[in-house]
Structures are given as C-alpha cells and as structure tokens.
Amino acid sequence: MRDHLWYDATQVHIGGEWRAPAGGGQIDLENPSTGEVIGSIARGTAEDIDAAVTAAQAALDGVWGHMSALERGRILTRIGQLVETRLDDLAIIEATDVGKPLTQARNDAVALARYMEFYGGAADKVHGETIPYLDGYTVYTLREPHGVTGHIVPWNYPMQIIGRSVGAALAMGNACVLKPAEEACLTALAFVALAEEAGLPPGALNVVPGLGEEAGAALTAHPGVHHISFTGSVGVGALVQAAAAKNVVQVTLELGGKSPQIVFADADLDAALPFLVGACIQNAGQTCSASSRVLIQRPVYEDLVERMGARYDAMVSAPARTDANLGPLISAKQKEIVTTYLDKGRDLRVAGMGAIAEGAPEGGHYVPATLFADVPPDHPLAQEEIFGPMQVAIPFDTEEEAIAIANGTDYGLVASVWTENGARQMRMAKAIKAGQVFINNYGAGGGVELPFGGVGKSGHGREKGFEALYGFSTLKTVAAKHG
Numbered sequence: 001m002r003d004h005l006w007y008d009a010t011q012v013h014i015g016g017e018w019r020a021p022a023g024g025g026q027i028d029l030e031n032p033s034t035g036e037v038i039g040s041i042a043r044g045t046a047e048d049i050d051a052a053v054t055a056a057q058a059a060l061d062g063v064w065g066h067m068s069a070l071e072r073g074r075i076l077t078r079i080g081q082l083v084e085t086r087l088d089d090l091a092i093i094e095a096t097d098v099g100k101p102l103t104q105a106r107n108d109a110v111a112l113a114r115y116m117e118f119y120g121g122a123a124d125k126v127h128g129e130t131i132p133y134l135d136g137y138t139v140y141t142l143r144e145p146h147g148v149t150g151h152i153v154p155w156n157y158p159m160q161i162i163g164r165s166v167g168a169a170l171a172m173g174n175a176c177v178l179k180p181a182e183e184a185c186l187t188a189l190a191f192v193a194l195a196e197e198a199g200l201p202p203g204a205l206n207v208v209p210g211l212g213e214e215a216g217a218a219l220t221a222h223p224g225v226h227h228i229s230f231t232g233s234v235g236v237g238a239l240v241q242a243a244a245a246k247n248v249v250q251v252t253l254e255l256g257g258k259s260p261q262i263v264f265a266d267a268d269l270d271a272a273l274p275f276l277v278g279a280c281i282q283n284a285g286q287t288c289s290a291s292s293r294v295l296i297q298r299p300v301y302e303d304l305v306e307r308m309g310a311r312y313d314a315m316v317s318a319p320a321r322t323d324a325n326l327g328p329l330i331s332a333k334q335k336e337i338v339t340t341y342l343d344k345g346r347d348l349r350v351a352g353m354g355a356i357a358e359g360a361p362e363g364g365h366y367v368p369a370t371l372f373a374d375v376p377p378d379h380p381l382a383q384e385e386i387f388g389p390m391q392v393a394i395p396f397d398t399e400e401e402a403i404a405i406a407n408g409t410d411y412g413l414v415a416s417v418w419t420e421n422g423a424r425q426m427r428m429a430k431a432i433k434a435g436q437v438f439i440n441n442y443g444a445g446g447g448v449e450l451p452f453g454g455v456g457k458s459g460h461g462r463e464k465g466f467e468a469l470y471g472f473s474t475l476k477t478v479a480a481k482h483g
C-alpha cells in the first residue's frame, strides 16, 4: 500500500493543497476490526470550510468554471481510469478504515471508477431545449451548474457515495466541498489526490474531514454554498435541510430505509434465497438500502424461513482483512445501538443466528447476524432502521396485506417483489411506495445508471444515473425577442 506517498490523512485538502486543519485538531482513527487507534485524521472546522468554499468559488471563477463540458468529461474519465489502477490499494484502505471485508471494499472502488466513467461520458450530453413560442421570439433553455456544491457523506459506502454525488456534480461543472464522515474519510482523501493527478484543477474538489456538528454544520450553513447533497441519518438530514433553508439552498437528502422484499408463494424460491439474505447482511447490515424486512406468503413461509435461518447459522463475523462475508460494525457506538435491538427482540423467535469468528480481536465491533421470525409488522424491529446484520421475517396471506405491510413504515427507499405472475408484478410495482422497485431481483447489481433515492423519511431528490445531472444543475430559460 502506498498511502503515505499518496495522501495525508492528518490534513485537509483545499484549493489543491494539503494543509493542517486551521484549529490544529485531530480525531482518532480507529480500525473497527480491532478497536485499535491506528492514527489520526484532521478535525476540520468552520474556518477550513470557509477556506474550502472560497477555493471552490475561485475554481468556478477560473479554469474549472470556463472549461468545456467535453474537457470536464475527459478529466472525469481519466480519474476513473486512475482509480482503476489503485483498486487493491483503495480496498485495503477502506477495509482498514471501515471494517468492510476486502472483496466488498474492492467492489466499492470498482463502483467509484465506474461512476467516473459514466459521468465522464455524460458530461457533454446534457442539453437544453428550444421552445416554440410567440412569433418574433426564440426561446431556449440552458442547463447550468449550481455553483459551489456541498457533499456530506456517511461512513458506510464512502467511495460509492462520493462517486455518485461528486461525480455528477463535477460533470455538470459545479465545484465541490466534500465533508466525509469522521469515521471514514481516508478514501475521500485518497480520491481527491487521484482526481488532481488525473488533471482536475485545484479547488474543483476540496475535502475537509471533521466532526458533523462542526465541519458538517458549517458547510450546511455557509452562505457561499449553492446546493447540498446529504447522505446519512434522518435526524441529521432534517437538521441539514433546516440549515440550508436559511440560505434558501436546494438539498438532496439520501436517508435511511426499512426496505422490504415480498415473496409470493409462486416465486422461484431458489433464485430468491441468496438475495433475501445477502441484501440484508451485506456490509454487516450497514446499508441504507438493506433489505431488513422479508415478507413471505404463508404457504411457503416456514420452508423459506428455515432455509434463510440455515444461512444465518452458517455466518461468521470476522476481521475485514480475512474477507469473510461479514465484517465488524463501524464503531463501539454502532455496536451498542445494534445490540439494543437484540435486546428488544428477546421475546421473538430467532430463526437463525451466526457466530463471531474464533480469535476475532476483543476490541473489534462484532455482532452475530440474526434472523427473527413471525415478527409483528408494528414491532420496533420491523419499523426502525437497525443498521446492523439483523433481519425480520413477516408472514402474509394476501397481496393487499403485503402492500399494507410493505408501505407501513416511515421509509420508502427500495423494495423487491418475487413472483412469477406478471400482472401482480406490475400491480405491486405501482402500489409500493419506494424510490426503486425490483422484480425478481434485489438491487439489479447496483448499476450506476439507475436513479436512486427515497420517498417519505428516506429522503428526496435523486442521485445516480442521468437523473442526478438534472439535480446537480439548474435550468435557465432564455427568451430572445427579435421581431
């Protein structure tokens, strides 16, 4: 690993330069697999955020703001190519920083490269329109960048979320200030260094690690920021929206979920089984789109619960570098939160439970993967986002009942329907309240092309795909009267 040559974890990156954070503060950097402090990261403050916003504005006023869409796209494409040359390094960095098993961490790096490739190709393909209007006028629309965009990213999928939000923002010609999560900022720092090596002008992307309530809050309240993309919890999302409202700034909120998979008795159960379990326990359940509820029609309920339970029984949580299917949780705090749900579920039927690897370091944040069965739809485990490797199975009889249970939480991020009945597939896709509905699969491989976002408390606005390019730009109508 060449991280010491490549980026400086203890500094902020502003205007193309590495600097010590203005307040001189540092935050411990912990390895979640062991609980050991392995270094420190910069504790950026409002002063650093202010410098980053100034640098971003200078980039807009300078080379970056005057660059053609074609050239922006070429730079993004080169960034993606450079990321591809460092996939293994990025995977090791992320595994160490976040506790993500190596293969999953490497997949995130692959996705980051793919976002750059996609948005690099898309940069010069967002067009305005001409609008037929009154005689003597020519009317057209221009798609323009917002200006300085703020990006607040959580710890669970840093590379993927940076790829989808910063990638789309840069493609549209915005200049970005990125505040990664305090628990996981190394790949953000590694990324900005690669981006500049690939030709991104200084100031087009600035990275300020720091605490949410300091650097994050300063970014959301800064009057020089013109758009905010926030990915994280509902509570903080609401704070971000309120802070942005004071500056009348548009916000994209990508928040939590309690996403259901609905399995009808006619489904191909063998095909469904790996998705039913895998879509929840991936990244140790710390996934916004984790499928933490499985609704199963009664004739196949017991059989499927038993088969899912057997998979849980075979699961082992182990250090990220061993590349088991399950790593530790991100922090002691997250382990405490998840463990309270084990407690809340003590009267429920446990249909399967994994183990913690023998010899896993005592200080690592491991919890056993657990499947609860026969869970009432209004139980806290069936309503609240747990963000750990815990899943509930809920039986149902009719399609109407399945829809009511599926839609019966505050969230609406992702859902899937497993059935061979084509008419039912269409009805369910319409009836379910979610930003994405999958039929006979879950996640469709996570394609960068697929617009993503929620309804209800899962948030608003869309990232990923071409749709994100509209979100990261504003529309100007030009009406010329020429007689």
Ligand code: NAD
Binding pocket: 152, 153, 154, 155, 156, 157, 179, 180, 181, 182, 210, 211, 212, 213, 215, 216, 217, 218, 220, 231, 232, 233, 234, 236, 237, 239, 240, 253, 254, 255, 256, 257, 287, 288, 289, 385, 387, 413, 458, 459
């Ligand atoms: P979090 O809300 O605690 O933190 C997210 C980010 O917000 C971090 O960078 C943090 O430093 C920052 N932050 C914290 N307080 C802030 C404040 N007052 N002002 C501005 N920024 C602040 O969330 P988390 O625990 O890191 O992530 C888990 C949550 O994120 C889960 O609810 C999960 O569902 C959600 N999530 C959603 C998506 C999605 O795309 N919908 C993706 C990943 C995670």
